[in-house]
Amino acid sequence: MSQADSIHTLSLKGIHDGVHTGKFSVMEATDAYLDRIERFNPELNAYITVTRDTAKTQAVDIDNRIRKGELTGAMAGVPYALKDLFCSEGVLTTCASNMLANFISPYDAHVAEKLKAAGGVLLGKNNMDEFAMGSSNETSAFGSVCNPWDVSKVPGGSSGGGAATIAARLAPMTLGTDTGGSIRQPASFCNITGIKPTYGRISRYGMIAFASSLDQCGPMAASAEDCALTLNIIAGLDGRDSTCMDLPVPDYTATLNGSLEGLRIGLPKEFFAEGLDAQVADVIDRAIKQFQAKGAIIKEVTLPNSHLAVPVYYVVAPAECSSNLSRFDGVRFGHRCENPKDLMDLYERSRWEGFGDEVKRRIMIGTYALSAGYYDAYYLKAQQVRRLIKQDFEAAFKDVDVIMGPSCPTTAFGIGEKKDDPISMYLEDLYTIPVSLAGLPGMTFPIGFAADGLPVGMQLVGNYFEEARMLNIAHQYQQWTDWHTQVPARFA
Amino acid sequence: MAISEDEVKKVARLARLAVPEERLAAYTQSLSNILNLVDQLSAVDTTGVEPMAHPLDMVQRLREDVVTETDHRAQYQAVAPEVEKGLYLVPKVIE
Numbered sequence: 001m002s003q004a005d006s007i008h009t010l011s012l013k014g015i016h017d018g019v020h021t022g023k024f025s026v027m028e029a030t031d032a033y034l035d036r037i038e039r040f041n042p043e044l045n046a047y048i049t050v051t052r053d054t055a056k057t058q059a060v061d062i063d064n065r066i067r068k069g070e071l072t073g074a075m076a077g078v079p080y081a082l083k084d085l086f087c088s089e090g091v092l093t094t095c096a097s098n099m100l101a102n103f104i105s106p107y108d109a110h111v112a113e114k115l116k117a118a119g120g121v122l123l124g125k126n127n128m129d130e131f132a133m134g135s136s137n138e139t140s141a142f143g144s145v146c147n148p149w150d151v152s153k154v155p156g157g158s159s160g161g162g163a164a165t166i167a168a169r170l171a172p173m174t175l176g177t178d179t180g181g182s183i184r185q186p187a188s189f190c191n192i193t194g195i196k197p198t199y200g201r202i203s204r205y206g207m208i209a210f211a212s213s214l215d216q217c218g219p220m221a222a223s224a225e226d227c228a229l230t231l232n233i234i235a236g237l238d239g240r241d242s243t244c245m246d247l248p249v250p251d252y253t254a255t256l257n258g259s260l261e262g263l264r265i266g267l268p269k270e271f272f273a274e275g276l277d278a279q280v281a282d283v284i285d286r287a288i289k290q291f292q293a294k295g296a297i298i299k300e301v302t303l304p305n306s307h308l309a310v311p312v313y314y315v316v317a318p319a320e321c322s323s324n325l326s327r328f329d330g331v332r333f334g335h336r337c338e339n340p341k342d343l344m345d346l347y348e349r350s351r352w353e354g355f356g357d358e359v360k361r362r363i364m365i366g367t368y369a370l371s372a373g374y375y376d377a378y379y380l381k382a383q384q385v386r387r388l389i390k391q392d393f394e395a396a397f398k399d400v401d402v403i404m405g406p407s408c409p410t411t412a413f414g415i416g417e418k419k420d421d422p423i424s425m426y427l428e429d430l431y432t433i434p435v436s437l438a439g440l441p442g443m444t445f446p447i448g449f450a451a452d453g454l455p456v457g458m459q460l461v462g463n464y465f466e467e468a469r470m471l472n473i474a475h476q477y478q479q480w481t482d483w484h485t486q487v488p489a490r491f492a
Numbered sequence: 493m494a495i496s497e498d499e500v501k502k503v504a505r506l507a508r509l510a511v512p513e514e515r516l517a518a519y520t521q522s523l524s525n526i527l528n529l530v531d532q533l534s535a536v537d538t539t540g541v542e543p544m545a546h547p548l549d550m551v552q553r554l555r556e557d558v559v560t561e562t563d564h565r566a567q568y569q570a571v572a573p574e575v576e577k578g579l580y581l582v583p584k585v586i587e
Contacts, residue, residue, distance in 0.1 A: 106567045199547045213546050239555055243546075246553065311530045322507060329508070331580050336573035342583050348510035360509055364519070365526050367507040368495070381533050383543035388536070390544060423525050439547020464548075 007032040008169040012078050012226045015172060019066060019077035026066065026077040030059040030121050033079045037123065037170050040491060043151065046164040048084045048142050049092045050124040055079070058121045065119065074229045076119030081174040083162050084125035085132060086217075087206040088112050091122075095208050096130045096140035099334045099354030109206025110241070111175055111217055111234045118233050123171050127161030130356045131325065132182055132210045134158050135428045138419050139358040146415070147189060148488045149454055153412035156186030162220050163190035168491040173221040173230055177207060178442075179214045180313050181407070181432025187220060187444035188407035188457030193474060193484055194220040195227050198465045199439035200245040203238030211320035212243075214436050223484050224445060224474035228252035231467060247465060255468045256475040260294050263473065266301035266400030271431050277410045279450040284406050287447040287458055290480065291404075301396040301403065305388045309434040310426055312389065315369050315382035316437070321359075322366030328354060361422065390438040393461075402473060403461040406431055407444045411454035435461050445474040446483040455483075494524040 003024050010018065019026050034052055041047050065071040082088060085095045087105035089112075094100045108116065116122070129139040137145040137160025145160045147153040148168040155164040159176030163186035166174060176183040178196035187194035196218045207217055219230035229252075236249040267288065272281065292298055330336040330350025337353055340346035355363070369378035396403060408428060418425045435442040441464070444457035458477075462470040478484050495503075500520045504511045511519060565578060574581040 104571060106564065106571060200550070239553075239560075242553060243548075243550070245548070245550070305536075308532060308536060311532045314526055314530050315533070326508075330573060331582055332568075333571045333573075340583050343585055344508075345510075346583055347508040348505075351508050352510040352512075355509075361519070361522055361526065363507050363509065364500070364503050364523055368499075368503045368523070368527075369530075371503065371506060377534065378530065380543055381536075381538060382530075383545060384538035384541040385533055385536055387541055387544035388538070390547070422522060423529055426526075426529070437547075 004028055004032045008036055008172070010172070011223060012074065012172055012221065012229050015078050016074055016076065020072070026063045026121060027056070027059040029077065030055050030079050030123070033123055033171055040168055040170060043146065044148060044164050044168060045143050045145050046127055046161040046168070046170060047081070047124045048094055048096065048127050048161070051091055051122050054091070055121050055123055062119050062121060071119040073118050075115060075233055077121070078173070079121040079123050079171060080115060081123050081126050081162065081165055081171040082112060083128050083159055083174065083176050085128065085177060085208040086112050086175060087208070088122065088125065091125065093125065093208070094142070096128045096142055097355065097359070098141045099328050101141065101335065103333060107206060110203035110238045112206065114234050126159070126165055126174055129158035129160065129358070131208070131321070131359050132158040132177055132179055133321070133358050133362055135181070135185055135425050136413070136418065137161060138415065139356055141356055144415055147412050148491055149191065150412065152414055153454065154189065154415050156189035156412065158182040159220065160186045163187055163192055163194070166190065166192040166220050166222060167488070169487055173219060173226055175217055175234070176220045177215055177217050178436065179211050179317060180436050181429040183218050183220060184407045184432045184442055184444040184457070184459055185429060189412040189455065191446045191455035191457070191483065191486060192220055192222060193224050193227055193443070193445045194218060195231070195443035195467065195470065196441060197231065197235065197467050198441045200243050201235050201441070201465065201467065203241040203244045205238055205240035209324040211317040212324060213320060214317060223478055224471045225253065225256060228256060228471045228475070250468050252468050252471050255472050258472045260291065260296050260473060260476050263291070263296040263402070264299060264400040265291060265296050266299050266396050266403045268301050268303045268306065268396070268403060268405055270303050270306045271405035275409050275430070276406060279452065280406055280408070280410060280456050283448045283450055283456040284458060287477070288404065290477070294476070294480070299400055301400055303389070303392040303396060303434060305385065305392050306434045308385050309389055309437055310430055312382045312385045312437060313433045314365065314426060315378050316386060318362040318366030319369050319379050320366070322363045322370065325359070325363055358422065386437050389434050393438045393440060397463045402470065405459050407457045407459040411450050411452055411456060431459060440464060441467050441470060443470050443474060445477060448483050495520060495527055
């Protein structure tokens with residue numbers, strides 16, 4: 001096997017070390033991934049855009065700067081991808097919508113800027129649910145994505161293209177976003193590691209907004225260590241996002257090896273009740289026992305209002321989306337209808353033609369919930385119940401250090417299976433949405449395969465800004481197990 | 493709670509979405525289903541609960557009162573559907 005044939009099996013650190021010791025060049029690493037994308041993307045549809053030419057230009061430049069000693073950081077020379085809702089300067093940024101099918105972003109998102117400055121090489125933009133609204137990647141205007149573990153199954157959503165990309169090793173790292181579970185659910189369906197940090201940990205500047213009080217960006221990769229390295233680069237204050245917190249960014253890799261002796265893990269009884277698939281429950285139980293064997297203390301906790309999270313979310317998220325998406329008016333950028341007869345016609349037809357059905361449903365629900373006469377019954381009520389959900393977590397964290405449970409009630413479902421039933425799709429996210437509403441950090445890491453042969457992920461929830469502890473816990477688990485290194489045979 | 497076709501038309505107008513007549517029934521049905529899901533909230537006692545607009549207790553950060561924005565007009569208008577002499581064009585509003 002030549003060097004180039006095995007680059008995709010390396011960790012971020014492995015690639016970094018390879019290009020810095022001269023084992024292979026940044027160009028060779030970039031080419032290795034571009035070749036894999038060319039070979040496998042047609043069957044997976046995980047990328048909307050492949051930035052082949054700019055990637056090669058960047059690779060030449062970064063090779064030079066590494067040779068001169070100008071670039072030494074952890075991301076220097078490492079290829080990566082971005083979910084197609086991060087603005088990337090000069091690159092098509094579609095949000096998987098016909099509304100932005102021709103939108104070449106005039107600027108970089110904060111996180112894109114950070115990765116660029118760190119010497120990463122952008123391979124392309126990942127497919128996703130349109131405007132990040134969906135749990136299966138089927139609402140994309142650019143077609144569904146296939147799950148590399150079984151191409152008849154969905155990869156999850158909304159960061160489905162990113163999850164499939166990592167699972168098939170078509171990039172060593174990508175950035176996703178999570179509003180109600182959009183990093184954690186696809187990570188679970190695709191056997192990868194992904195973290196949604198605390199709301200406010202990472203700047204949302206240049207990240208196309210869906211629901212502003214919930215949206216948060218986060219890394220998706222094979223391992224917790226790779227997520228930690230990435231988070232080191234993208235976390236921290238940015239004045240261009242007024243909700244981005246001014247708190248010190250720890251070195252997330254420095255504490256990965258901490259002991260788990262005495263760690264108090266809470267299991268919310270509501271997450272193990274009716275509705276959880278028995279074969280998923282088996283895999284979760286087995287992993288919990290492994291933590292127990294390593295000295296962790298398992299306690300039951302209760303989140304009594306968690307069953308209200310999905311209804312709260314389907315008021316709050318559509319309300320915020322209806323406001324955020326009002327900027328797409330066919331005037332300044334994005335789709336414009338042909339021959340508008342007046343200004344109202346221009347707005348109404350441009351928006352009708354540009355958005356897909358799921359996006360339009362949510363805009364209308366949000367508009368309704370915020371309209372005169374309904375505001376108190378829907379939006380105000382949902383905000384009150386949102387506080388009850390947050391208080392449940394605050395009470396639980398008095399007794400435990402972290403919370404664990406399933407990321408999703410089932411393994412990956414079939415493409416087309418839930419497409420025409422939005423409600424059953426919404427209920428897929430019942431374990432991830434409560435965490436989002438509270439603004440807490442949540443992650444998923446691989447813990448094995450269910451009886452149907454499909455991957456299962458563990459959801460790990462930490463207290464506010466305790467990402468370092470969460471990454472430590474997942475990393476330790478990945479020292480005892482090798483689930484996270486497993487790749488479908490076809491993509492090995 | 494079910495929503496009527498007339499209400500859907502009204503909401504679509506507020507949201508600036510031109511729903512074609514033949515799609516109205518399907519939208520009415522799916523929006524009603526979502527509102528039914530959401531209606532569980534009405535049974536919850538929230539007396540005295542302060543609404544939560546935001547996950548973190550934080551105050552608005554203020555920046556120095558200096559110019560930070562530079563002129564990007566040409567760059568931003570390059571992606572606009574129709575511009576002329578630095579202005580965005582729309583159909584005539586005033587006759």
